[in-house]
Amino acid sequence: MVAAYLDHNASAPLLAEARDAVIAALDLPGNPSSVHGSGRALRKIVDDARDAVAELAGAEAKQVVFTGSATEALTQAIVGGAKAFNVDRIVYCATDHTATSKAAEATGLPVTMLPVDSAGSIDIETLASTLEAADGSGETLLVSFAWVNNETGVIQPRGRIEALVGPSRHLLVIDAVQAFGKLTLDFAASATDMIAVSGHKIGAPAGIGALLVKSHCDNVRLVPGGGQEQGRRGGTEPVALIAGFGKACEAYPASYERAGVAVLGETLETGLKGMDSEVVIFGEGAERIGNCVNFAVPGIKNTVSMMALDLAGIALSSGSACSSGKVGKSHVLAAMGVTPELSECGLRVSFGWSSTAKDVELFLEAFEKVLSRHRAKSGAAA
Structure with missing residues (x-):
């Protein structure tokens, strides 16, 4: 669900x-x-x-x-x-x-x-x-x-x-x-x-x-x-x-405007940066549309985080959905000079007419758990 x-x-x-x-x-x-x-x-x-x-x-x-x-x-x-x-x-x-x-x-x-x-x-x-x-x-x-x-x-x-x-x-x-x-x-x-x-x-x-x-x-x-x-x-x-x-x-x-997607995107980015100072927002230095946030936390591969988020009922992607459902390498991030290692950590959150503040809240709660498990694992390995 x-x-x-x-x-x-x-x-x-x-x-x-x-x-x-x-x-x-x-x-x-x-x-x-x-x-x-x-x-x-x-x-x-x-x-x-x-x-x-x-x-x-x-x-x-x-x-x-x-x-x-x-x-x-x-x-x-x-x-x-x-x-x-x-x-x-x-x-x-x-x-x-x-x-x-x-x-x-x-x-x-x-x-x-x-x-x-x-x-x-x-x-x-x-x-x-x-x-x-x-x-x-x-x-x-x-x-x-x-x-x-x-x-x-x-x-x-x-x-x-x-x-x-x-x-x-x-x-x-x-x-x-x-x-x-x-x-x-x-x-x-x-x-x-x-x-x-x-x-x-x-x-x-x-x-x-x-x-x-x-x-x-x-x-x-x-x-x-x-x-x-x-x-x-x-x-x-x-x-x-x-x-x-x-x-x-x-x-x-009208439906898109009612959703207030620009505010949702800002709230999500603020929440992510508050969780981890190393979070990277791709395209942050350019003019961007308000409904899309593509980000990465170094060291957390998107294959891992997407599986955990999916189990929590959070539907998002790692980039384009036009690659036979596979989590592949992003030619977009590569063209921007993003390293393959960081690119493999990328996640895309995108909002639209049905989006709500509750969606952002649920995502941040679920991703914080992903981040906590990663830190615990990294600490144990150290």
């Missing part, structure tokens, strides 16, 4: 509004492309959800393309964008999600990986010099970056990146999975060409995401199919999942 769910960056619990919308849509037969009454009813559900996603993203409804996930959306943007615009090179950040790096690899094109500093902030000067070199050689670049890092919560300087790439002939793609519903996307007015977002990070069911696409990228396709999604993503739309996504977009911002 889960006493405290602290893994929202992996997946948020399903919002009641989203669940109700999914169930209601499942009761309707038909295909949203059909012209009969049932089909029109399904089409209205899809259209209403598209409006809700667009509203939350600061986009126009026609700019929203539903996909099966944010991974698919990023793949469509990167692989499809590289093909549609005859791109010569893919540029992305060293701390980006593997959905980006794998999509870049799938293009078969040369790749430039932008380094980050020890706090996880992107090296803007390297990006500027990469763009300058491309202009000199005539290369066309596709630049992609995650606005909010899924492991550390570090916020990349979107404004500075858009100022460099946006006005140029190069393409700009943003992975906004961890920013959606938390930060203002304002896609329609932005200098970004495409943005990928996910449903299940904001309380929608898993299996639904979206790619926000400017009109000049209408020919960026991955699944041609039967012309659904304005010809930009084929396949019969999963109406129930889309309905849940739309309702989550309507309900999530």
Whole structure:
């Protein structure tokens, strides 16, 4: 039984509004492309959800393309964008999600990986010099970056990146999975060409995401199919999942605000530092989103602490949850220059709409026991 769910960056619990919308849509037969009454009813559900996603993203409804996930959306943007615009090179950040790096690899094109500093902030000067070199050689670049890092919560300087790439002939793609519903996307007015977002990070069911696409990228396709999604993503739309996504977009911002996640994160960090002076908060020197705390206590491996916390009913992770459920090495922390020994101690706590002060209290109580056992064991060994 889960006493405290602290893994929202992996997946948020399903919002009641989203669940109700999914169930209601499942009761309707038909295909949203059909012209009969049932089909029109399904089409209205899809259209209403598209409006809700667009509203939350600061986009126009026609700019929203539903996909099966944010991974698919990023793949469509990167692989499809590289093909549609005859791109010569893919540029992305060293701390980006593997959905980006794998999509870049799938293009078969040369790749430039932008380094980050020890706090996880992107090296803007390297990006500027990469763009300058491309202009000199005539290369066309596709630049992609995650606005909010899924492991550390570090916020990349979107404004500075858009100022460099946006006005140029190069393409700009943003992975906004961890920013959606938390930060203002304002896609329609932005200098970004495409943005990928996910449903299940904001309380929608898993299996639904979206790619926000400017009109000049209408020919960026991955699944041609039967012309659904304005010809930009084929396949019969999963109406129930889309309905849940739309309702989550309507309900999530207020639910997230009520949870007061920034205060919860501050309380957790204060509690951790009060327990042990050696605690390390990864990304502490950079601007971070308030719902994510990635930390380590030297000497306590995450495999040990996660097992103990799980037995206490505390659900969290050691980083990305997209590695077949394994506790593996973090490429994010490695890119930040964190030693392998310290990286193996890393734990990620992430809050969301269902989080409470009680969750933080339960976590701190459970982790203090982990820390006490570690100290006792270390003292006995000495």
